[in-house]
């Protein structure tokens with residue numbers, strides 16, 4: 001009886017070990033996503049904005065550079081450095097595709113999301129209310145320079161927001177911003 005138990009225990013242990021080995025061979029998608037955050041991605045070269053009614057505008061770095069800029073000074077907890085980004089307020093860009101701002105942000109617009117995506121498909125979500133300077137204290141900008149220099153490996157554009165403890169929603173190589181209604 002005791003031997004039978006041992007035999008079964010060994011069989012189960014071997015199966016578990018095998019499953020663990022297979023698991024290590026191919027990381028799960030969740031694990032893979034956790035690991036990719038330092039990897040270089042294709043540099044962004046343009047920025048496409050998609051509005052609520054399907055209106056789409058694509059801007060070149062030159063077009064973005066010509067718009068009014070503001071500077072946001074942040075502490076990057078990843079690099080442990082102060083950084084000063086210059087860029088265009090996201091609300092100003094969204095206004096170009098007809099997204100309401102200021103006092104016009106009300107009702108169902110509080111269930112509206114702004115999704116920012118990089119060339120590597122990394123994407124993050126902001127609530128429209130977080131992006132509106134009349135509501136939120138934080139600044140959300142599409143930066144095109146840092147400390148007076150081009151962004152280099154971070155591409156032509158990088159989403160940067162103040163008030164974040166971790167720079168996880170700062171999308172490097174930003175190339176697409178879509179506004180969607182979460183509750184249609």
Ligand SMILES: Nc1nc2c(c(=O)[nH]1)N[C@H]1C(S)=C(S)[C@@H](COP(=O)(O)O)O[C@H]1N2
Pocket residue numbers: 036037038039041078079118119120122166167168169170171172173174
């Ligand atoms: N395009 C893109 N941007 C991204 C990421 C990513 O994987 N792809 N990772 C994010 C995360 S989780 C962090 S912590 C920071 C890290 O940025 P850094 O490597 O430039 O410090 O970038 C953010 N922006």
Ligand SMILES: [Mo]
Pocket residue numbers: 037167168
């Ligand atoms: Mo991160």
